[in-house]
Amino acid sequence: MARSSATAPDAFTGATPDNAMRDADRAEAAMVAADGTPLKRSLNRALRAQKLRALALIAPLLIFVLVTFVAPIADMLFRSVENDIISENLPRTVQALDNWNGEDLPDEEVFRALGADLVIASELRNHTRIGSRLNYEMTGISSLFRQTGRDVDDIGEIYADQFIALDEAWEEPSTWMTLMAADRWIEDREGWLRDAAEAEAAQDAAETREEARALDFDTPEPAFRISDLASEALPRTASIYSEFARVIQTEDEDSPAEEDPWNIVYQALYEDLSAGRGEGYEGEAAALIAAAREAVPQFEERSVRDFFLEEIDEDWADTQIWGTIEAFSDPYTAGYFLTAADLRLTANGIEAQPEGEQIYLMLFQRTLFMSLAIMFSCIALGYPIAFLLSNLPMRTSNLLLILVLLPFWTSLLVRTSAWKVLLQQQGVINDILVWLGVISDTARLALINNQTGTIIAMTHILLPFMILPLYSVMKTIPPHYVRAAKSLGATNWTAFWRVYFPQSVPGIGAGCILVFILSIGYYITPELVGGTTGTFISNRIAYHISTSLNWGLAAALGTILLVVVLVLYYLYDRLVGIDNVSLG
């Protein structure tokens, strides 16, 4: 018999459902609505209100998730590259180190800058934080910084004494005010003093205690402003002095007008004057400066570098320390990621960590390997159960499903602890095996505090996540496919393997993704039953978050974990296709 038409074997011209489908396929893309606008655009316009309403419906959840979940995680992940502690607290040192050749001991300028930075940092009590940050990269720096912070105040003391010996005016805060403060600030401050006095007078005049309290004057002193004249003539002194004024005002809530300057200010003044600066200074204290300029060459000199090495700690002669400071002077660093990959950033570039300190790559490998093992044991155990469930009558399968879900209603900790009881060497399972004669009493199996323990306990915990998607997919596979396969001559096994199994693959895919991603980030169970060989990368992350407080490294490890999961997800999508994943 001749074929009527290859493309339309059901050659009806009427409006059958089949024909309607074919017509829809054939419909042209660029349709135009009645008013001439493209159909797509008018459709979009019509749908916009609907979309806005949908957006309004999800908005509360979206905002909740963004605020409580996405933003903190993003912030946490950002810590893996964030490194502004060095550049923020040691700005002068970082700048001075630019000229350092990286091999010799840095010169006097670098030490002077470090001295100034550390005085300020220790006044702000930041020097220990810098120390612990650098300690992640080089052991021992933390104590060096703590030690230095105690002694750094004395830098410049020798010059302070000599300046004061030269002219007692140098000891007076008022002298420094005339020298350093901007005229406008002095005016502002006078106004503020007047206000304070008025407030006090009014308070004194108040009749009751409550009234007096209401008149309390709590406006802070206006923020200190350095005079332009001073910044131009004595840049270092001006810079250090304004830091001093800022710390005095914000930290101590005192006035720079009433406080003796730090020794380091005298040091800076000496540096300025001995470098020949301050010549053109024509302010009120010009005479004082001129006198000091003349006296400075006769001053007894003390190099800051020598002070560091002799008075504070000879470790400052170690160029590795300087290399570490320089290596981590950028506000962003790859250091945490390098550490997470068992590498480290040194003055000489990137190199591998010493043998004994390489743990992270091994931990990542172990996490991946064990997650895969858990995933495969979940498939092996879950597939038959899901198959049985989906082929039983509704009543029975519901009952069994409750049994599958039962573990969900028990606390995770209880379940994991139960495994401890079952799996330990003197535990139930070993006892039974010994009693059955499978193993001898002297050769009890080590089932806990190792990888076996973690795999057993986590397979049990994650099994429902494999069974449920498998079950829901298998339930949708109609039994007539297998019947059809058998009627076509397939044995039970062929019918299962060639017809049933391929259709259950979406369920396996969904189960695998769930189980794998859950287990790769699992923490509590490996912690409890994993011992030392059965722990995951997440246990290390938790350690850095809560014990070592190296949040940057924890964030880097977490980021790598996230990226690994996303890459695997992508690979899965390419290999299996994410459309093939079905939760039922």
Next chain:
Amino acid sequence: MPDGHSQQAFVEFDRVQKSYDGETLVVKDLNLSIGRGEFLTMLGPSGSGKTTCLMMLAGFEVATHGEIRLDGREINNIPPHKRGIGMVFQNYALFPHMSVAENLAFPLEVRKIGKSEREAKIRRALDMVQMGDFGGRRPAQLSGGQQQRVALARALVFEPELVLMDEPLGALDKQLRETLQFEITRLAHDLGITVVYVTHDQTEALTMSDRVAVFDDGRIQQLATPDALYEQPQNSFVAQFIGENNTLEGEVVALEDGRCVVRLDASGEQIDAVPVNVSKVGDKTLVSIRPERVEFDPDWDERSLTLDAEVLEFIYMGDVFRTRLRIAGRDDFIVKTRNRADQTRLRPGQKVKIGWLPQDCRALDP
């Protein structure tokens, strides 16, 4: 048309019974023999046991009692995949993860047929159902009609002698169903295969089959050729189930050599009828008359019977007119007349006389 009765039986059900729960029989004492090359339809309402019979033949259900023989060999204990029976399912059951060609290759692969021969057979089978260009498609990309063609090709590609079809056209629209009915019949006769076809659609059964087995309540109510089934139903179930039917309740008042007289319960009028399921005078009976055998204002000889009727409703159906009448106390008496140029179109309320030939009026069981 092959005559199934006279040939040696190809498929035989011998006193087959089936029970699912051990309390009620779904199939009660089934005896049926199907000849080689015959197209036999099992027709019946849902729950009548017809699909169970098919599944027992396919091997998906085990007979509780009795023997099923295929080509003289008992197959009760042979698993389905060794029976070599082709099967077409109502919902096509095309494997969704395989292309059309792979679906067709499946039965050949499990039979270890070589690649070149396989491809030739697939091509021939697809051409046979006019789907030659669709080998690379997935079932989901095909329309319902196309899917059923592929399912048909798949059931035929391994050249089974017996093909079972379980309501294969149930999900298709009417026009497509009619085309495929024709094609399935043609293919079955061209290939000389034996077909057991299950349906609940009587038109399908009548147009396609050599013989039809009407199932009800786990039994075959009548096994006959389509014309015999329609014109000579053996009991009132068959008469009601096949085609449209007017029934009048009555009592046999006279019975002699192939004729009987029935007094209608409602009006007391006496009519002639062919006795089918009545045995003696005084039996209660249901008299059955096909709507198209009734004439208005008949001018036959005195043997024919005329009754007074009142038109209640006139329905224009295109090729036929359907008139609902009140007759002998009943108001659901239907008369079908062809849409001829001279055919009068009755109006509701009109009084008419109607009549029919005694041989068209069958006295069946009540």
